[in-house]
Amino acid sequence: MASSTDHTSESRHLGPTATDKLFMFFLVLVVIAVTLLGVVNYKEALKTEASKSNGEAWVAWLTETGTTRFEADTKHPACKGGVKPAADAKANDAGTWGACLAHILATTDLKDQINPFFDKPPHFVAACVPSDRTLMGAILLEDLMPTPPGSATPFVASQLVETDAIDYKMQLRLSVCDKGGYAIKVAEFEF
Amino acid sequence: MDKSRDNFLKDINVESILGHDQEAQIDRNLPMRKWLYSWLLDPHIPGNFQKDLDKWISYLIIGNLFSLMFEHVPAVFEPNKTWFEFFDIFSVAVFTIEYALRFYLAPEDEEFKHRKHARFGFISSPFAIIDFLAVAPFYLKAFIPIDLRILRFLRLLRILKLFRVLIPALAEFKELNKDRTFRQKVHALVFPSNYGGTMQHIFEVFIGVWVILSVMAVILESVKSINYILHLQFVILDAVAVAIFTVEYFMRIYACVEEPGYKGAFLGRFRQAKNPSTFIDFLAILPFFLEVFLHHLIDLRFLRVFRLARLLKLTRGSDATAVLVKVVVREWPVMGAATFIMMLLLVLTASLGYLFEYDAQPEKFENIPTSIYWAVITLASVGYGDISPVTPMGRAMTSVLALLGIGIFAIPAALLASAFSDELVKERDQLKANLFAILKDGNISDAEAEMIRSEAKRLHLTVEEVNKLIEVVVKEHELEERNPLPIHKIAENPALAVEHYKVLLGQIRQLGVQTDEAQFEAAAQQGARLSSKELDLWHKIQGKA
Numbered sequence: 001m002a003s004s005t006d007h008t009s010e011s012r013h014l015g016p017t018a019t020d021k022l023f024m025f026f027l028v029l030v031v032i033a034v035t036l037l038g039v040v041n042y043k044e045a046l047k048t049e050a051s052k053s054n055g056e057a058w059v060a061w062l063t064e065t066g067t068t069r070f071e072a073d074t075k076h077p078a079c080k081g082g083v084k085p086a087a088d089a090k091a092n093d094a095g096t097w098g099a100c101l102a103h104i105l106a107t108t109d110l111k112d113q114i115n116p117f118f119d120k121p122p123h124f125v126a127a128c129v130p131s132d133r134t135l136m137g138a139i140l141l142e143d144l145m146p147t148p149p150g151s152a153t154p155f156v157a158s159q160l161v162e163t164d165a166i167d168y169k170m171q172l173r174l175s176v177c178d179k180g181g182y183a184i185k186v187a188e189f190e191f
Numbered sequence: 192m193d194k195s196r197d198n199f200l201k202d203i204n205v206e207s208i209l210g211h212d213q214e215a216q217i218d219r220n221l222p223m224r225k226w227l228y229s230w231l232l233d234p235h236i237p238g239n240f241q242k243d244l245d246k247w248i249s250y251l252i253i254g255n256l257f258s259l260m261f262e263h264v265p266a267v268f269e270p271n272k273t274w275f276e277f278f279d280i281f282s283v284a285v286f287t288i289e290y291a292l293r294f295y296l297a298p299e300d301e302e303f304k305h306r307k308h309a310r311f312g313f314i315s316s317p318f319a320i321i322d323f324l325a326v327a328p329f330y331l332k333a334f335i336p337i338d339l340r341i342l343r344f345l346r347l348l349r350i351l352k353l354f355r356v357l358i359p360a361l362a363e364f365k366e367l368n369k370d371r372t373f374r375q376k377v378h379a380l381v382f383p384s385n386y387g388g389t390m391q392h393i394f395e396v397f398i399g400v401w402v403i404l405s406v407m408a409v410i411l412e413s414v415k416s417i418n419y420i421l422h423l424q425f426v427i428l429d430a431v432a433v434a435i436f437t438v439e440y441f442m443r444i445y446a447c448v449e450e451p452g453y454k455g456a457f458l459g460r461f462r463q464a465k466n467p468s469t470f471i472d473f474l475a476i477l478p479f480f481l482e483v484f485l486h487h488l489i490d491l492r493f494l495r496v497f498r499l500a501r502l503l504k505l506t507r508g509s510d511a512t513a514v515l516v517k518v519v520v521r522e523w524p525v526m527g528a529a530t531f532i533m534m535l536l537l538v539l540t541a542s543l544g545y546l547f548e549y550d551a552q553p554e555k556f557e558n559i560p561t562s563i564y565w566a567v568i569t570l571a572s573v574g575y576g577d578i579s580p581v582t583p584m585g586r587a588m589t590s591v592l593a594l595l596g597i598g599i600f601a602i603p604a605a606l607l608a609s610a611f612s613d614e615l616v617k618e619r620d621q622l623k624a625n626l627f628a629i630l631k632d633g634n635i636s637d638a639e640a641e642m643i644r645s646e647a648k649r650l651h652l653t654v655e656e657v658n659k660l661i662e663v664v665v666k667e668h669e670l671e672e673r674n675p676l677p678i679h680k681i682a683e684n685p686a687l688a689v690e691h692y693k694v695l696l697g698q699i700r701q702l703g704v705q706t707d708e709a710q711f712e713a714a715a716q717q718g719a720r721l722s723s724k725e726l727d728l729w730h731k732i733q734g735k736a
Contacts, residue, residue, distance in 0.1 A: 014370060014373075020372075027438055034433055034434040034479075035434065037430070037479070037480070038426075038427070038429075038433070045423050052419070
C-alpha cells in the first residue's frame with residue numbers, strides 16, 4: 001500500500017504554505033471556470049429546450065386542428081380538409097399547405113414564436129444538416145407517406161412544402177434542429 | 192500435530208485478521224433498552240448493526256435526493272406520481288422510526304447519558320435537529336398548507352443527515368493526520384494510505400458513484416426518447432461530474448509528490464500525469480472542455496462517446512486489473528509473435544481469397560484490402576456470410592483456413608489465461624512465504640495482520656483459503672523442526688555452523704553427565720572402540736583433561 005509515512009518528517013510547517021494557498025486558489029478558479037462553462041452549456045441547452053417547445057406548440061395546434069378540419073364549420077377554413085387543390089396549384093391556393101401556413105402565421109399565437117438561436121421567427125427547412133449552422137432551431141415538418149405492404153420501410157418521409165395538398169388525413173412528423181444541427185423528433189401525429 | 196501446535200492454530204482468528212464480519216458479543220440478559228442500543232446504535236461494538244443501519248439510511252438519503260431531482264421533471268414525475276408519493280411516505284416512516292429510536296435510546300448514548308435530561312440533550316443536539324427537519328415538513332403539511340417549492344427545499348435538508356456518517360469520518364481523518372502538512376492531508380484523501388481512514392473510502396465511493404452516474408447519463412443520452420425529456424438534467428449532471436473529476440484530477444497531480452516514486456515538484460507530477468490511471472482521469476474531463484471551446488468550429492458530438500472512458504476510472508486500485516496489465520506486459524513478446532503469425536496468415540488468406548474469387552465475384556473480392564475484412568471474419572470464426580467464396584478453390588482454402596483460424600486466434604487467449612493463472616499462483620506462493628516468516632514466532636503483530644489482510648483482499652482469498660494456507664504453513668514449520676537442516680546446508684552458513692557446533696558440544700557434555708563414567712571408559716577401551724585421540728578429546732570436552 002502506498003504511504004507517505006516516509007515524508008512526514010520533511011516539512012515542519014504544518015499550516016498551509018504559499019504553494020498550498022496557490023493550489024487552493026487554483027482549485028477555486030477551476031471550479032469557477034467549470035461552473036461558468038456549465039452555465040454556458042446550460043444556456044445552450046435551454047435554447048434547444050425552447051426550440052422543442054416551439055415544435056411542441058406546432059404539434060399541439062396541428063393535432064387539435066386536425067381533429068376538426070374535416071368538419072364543415074371548421075374554425076380554420078384555410079386548413080380545411082377535403083378541398084382538393086388544382087394540379088398546378090400555387091403556394092397560397094386553397095387546399096395547399098402554403099395557404100394553411102399563411103393563415104397560421106397570420107392569426108394564431110404561433111406567429112409570435114422566436115428561434116432562440118437567432119432571435120428570429122423559426123423557419124421551416126427541408127432537412128437538418130449538421131454542417132449548416134444556420135439551421136439551428138429550425139422546424140422540419142415531414143409528410144409520412146405509407147409504403148405498399150411488404151416494403152422494407154413502413155413509410156417515406158418528405159418535407160411538407162407550401163404547394164403540397166392537405167386535403168386528406170395526413171400523418172406528419174415534426175422535428176426541430178438542435179445546436180449541432182441534428183434533428184430532434186418532437187412528435188408524429190395526424191393532421 | 193502436537194497439542195502446542197493445536198493451540199497455536201486455534202489462537203489465530205483468521206476472520207478477525209481479515210476484518211470479516213464477526214458476530215457481536217452482546218449479553219442477552221441486558222436490560223431491553225441497553226440491549227437494543229448495543230445492537231443498533233453503539234459504534235463501539237464490532238459486529239452489531241450500527242454500520243449497516245448508517246449505510247442503509249445513507250442509501251435512502253441519496254435515493255431521496257434523486258427522487259427530489261426527478262420530481263422537477265414533469266415527464267417523469269406526472270406518470271409516476273403515486274410511486275414518488277409512496278417512496279416519500281416510506282422514507283419519512285423510516286426516518287421517523289430512526290428518530291424515535293434514537294430518542295428512546297438516548298439515555299444509553301455516551302454523549303447524553305451523563306446529562307440530567309438525556310433525551311432533551313438528544314433533541315437539542317445538531318444531529319437530532321437535522322433528523323427532525325428531515326421529517327417535520329411531511330407532518331407539517333398535513334396541518335398547514337405549505338408551498339410545494341418550500342416543501343421540496345425543506346426535503347432537500349434530508350441530505351444533511353449524511354453528516355451523521357461524514358462527521359465521525361472527518362474527525363477520524365483529522366486525528367490520523369494530526370501534525371501533517373496540508374499537501375499530506377490532500378494525499379491521504381485521494382491516495383490509499385494508512386492516513387486515509389474512512390474518509391478516503393468515502394471519497395472513493397463518492398467518485399465511483401459519480402463515474403457510474405455520468406456513464407449512465409452518456410448511455411441514456413443515446414436513447415432519444417429519454418434524452419428528449421431529460422436533456423437539461425443530463426447537461427447539469429455532466430457539468431457537475433466534470434467539476435468533481437477536474438478537482439479530483441488536480442488534487443492527485445498536486446499531492447502525488449507524497450507518493451513514493453513520485454518525488455520532485457515538476458518531474459514527479461509529470462510522471463504522475465503520464466501514469467495510465469491519471470491519463471484516464473484526464474481523458475474523462477477532456478471531451479467537456481473540447482466541446483465547449485471548439486463546438487463552433489467542428490462537430491464534436493463524437494467526443495461524447497469518449498466520456499465513457501470515465502468507466503475506466505473505476506479500475507483505479509483494482510488489483511485484478513493491475514495483475515492483468517502485469518501479465519500482458521510480461522507476455523508481450525510472445526503475444527507479439529502470435530500476433531505476427533496471425534497477421535501473416537491474415538494477409539496470406541486475403542491475398543489467396545482475392546486470387547481465387549476476384550474473377551467470380553469482382554464486386555465482393557474487389558481488392559486485397561476488401562478481402563482482408565472477409566479473412567478476419569473467417570479466421571475469427573465469426574462468419575457473417577455477407578462475403579463468401581463460390582469457387583471450388585476458394586471454398587477449399589476457406590475450409591482449411593477456418594480450421595487454422597480456430598487455433599491461431601486461440602493462441603493469444605490461451606497465453607493470457609495461462610500467464611494470468613501463473614501470476615496468481617506466484618502471488619499466492621509469495622503470500623505463503625510471507626505467512627511462513629510471520630508464523631515462525633507464533634505471533635501475529637498488528638502490522639503483520641494488516642499485511643495478511645491487504646494481501647488476502649488483493650488476491651481475493653476467502654477466510655477458508657487463508658485458513659488452509661496457514662495450515663499448510665504450520666505443517667511446513669513442523670516438518671522443518673522434525674527434519675533439521677542437512678549438514679551441508681548448515682556448513683554453508685558459518686554463523687549457523689558455529690551454533691550447530693555449540694549444540695553438538697552441549698549434547699556431548701550432557702552425555703558425559705548422564706552416563707556412568709567408569710562404564711563409558713571401559714566400553715571405549717574394549718576392542719579399541721575409541722582411539723586414544725578420540726578419548727582425549729572426550730576428556731577435554733568433559734573438562735577432565
